[in-house]
Amino acid sequence: MGRTFEIAQIKGISIKLHWSFFLLILFFGKWFFFVAAVFFFVTMHELAHSFVARKFGIDVRDITLYPIGGIASMSKLPQKPYQEFLISIAGPLSNLAFIVIFFFPMKAFLGSNMLYASLKYIAAGYFVPYNFKFVVGQIYWINLLLALFNLLPAFPMDGGRVFRSILTTKLGFYKATKIAVNFGHFFALIFGYIGFSKGRFLLLVIAIFIFISASEELFIAKMMEKAKSMNNNLV
Ligand SMILES: [Zn+2]
Numbered sequence: 541m542g543r544t545f546e547i548a549q550i551k552g553i554s555i556k557l558h559w560s561f562f563l564l565i566l567f568f569g570k571w572f573f574f575v576a577a578v579f580f581f582v583t584m585h586e587l588a589h590s591f592v593a594r595k596f597g598i599d600v601r602d603i604t605l606y607p608i609g610g611i612a613s614m615s616k617l618p619q620k621p622y623q624e625f626l627i628s629i630a631g632p633l634s635n636l637a638f639i640v641i642f643f644f645p646m647k648a649f650l651g652s653n654m655l656y657a658s659l660k661y662i663a664a665g666y667f668v669p670y671n672f673k674f675v676v677g678q679i680y681w682i683n684l685l686l687a688l689f690n691l692l693p694a695f696p697m698d699g700g701r702v703f704r705s706i707l708t709t710k711l712g713f714y715k716a717t718k719i720a721v722n723f724g725h726f727f728a729l730i731f732g733y734i735g736f737s738k739g740r741f742l743l744l745v746i747a748i749f750i751f752i753s754a755s756e757e758l759f760i761a762k763m764m765e766k767a768k769s770m771n772n773n774l775v
Contacts, residue, residue, distance in 0.1 A: 544604055553590055553612075554602040555583060564607040571669055577679040579605055581635060581686060586610040588634035589627055589698075596623045609690075621705040628701035635687040642680060650677050659684070665740065695724035696753035717761035724754025 544556040564575055582605060590600040590612045599615035618624040647655055650673050658677030661668050662685065669675050693703040700720045707716035728751035735743030 550587060551591075553587070553600055556602055556604045558604050558606045560607055561605060571667065571675070574667060574669070574675060574679060578682055581638070581683055582610045584638070585631040585634055585686060585690070586612045588630040590614075592627045592630040593618070596627070598627075609686075621708040624701055624708075625705040628698040628705065631698050632687040632690045635683040635690075638683045639680070639687070646677065646680050649673070665743075692727055693720070693723055694727040694750070694754070695720045695757045696750065697724075700724055700754075700757075714761050714765045717757060721754045721758040721761075724750055724757070728754065 543559045545559070546554050546556050548555040561579075565572065583603065586603040586605075590603065593600055593612070593614055596618060598618065600612050601615070603610050603612045618627055650658070654673060655677055658674055659681045662678045662681045667678060690697050691699040691702075693699045695701070695704070695717075700723065703723070704713075704716045704720040707719055710716075711719070728747045730747075731743050731750065732747035734740065735745075735747055
């Protein structure tokens, strides 16, 4: 996936920046504080996944930060559906926890009007550096966007994994993956359509990323199905 640069080590997990991250600094260079804050929250999100994964004996060596999120590379897939469920939901929950814990302090600092106005802008996809407090408000709400976006029940988002883990208990791993992948393709097409018709370039990039990643998940599931049937034949 190209060059990465290690920026920190947290509890034995190497935090790496992907080179394309520097494109983000190029675009938002004036608001370095904003970019740094986004990456702080993405890192927190990935660490939450990683710490829960470790509880289940899955090793996480590094977290790579991309402009549209992070990826924790895990040594193996969770064995049980409930493990996948807990690992996947931990990320979005960490962002939601941040929103809940800091809600009243933020309200006291910004005042209700500014707090909700900053949500309105950031939810519409606009970052407006109107003044310092407004920037802080928008940074705070990024957590809500991260949580909600990742909870979409579609691969490759966390919500897709949560969705699959629930379906797996009823339909088995392969069928469950197929359904979650179909949802991923569906959301990718919707994002692609909106991105294209409204000229939102970033949304178009996200749509393509979702489509390809969802397809990869199906490929992995197919390989695992094949390996399983080969093992069965051997036995
Ligand atoms: Zn996540």
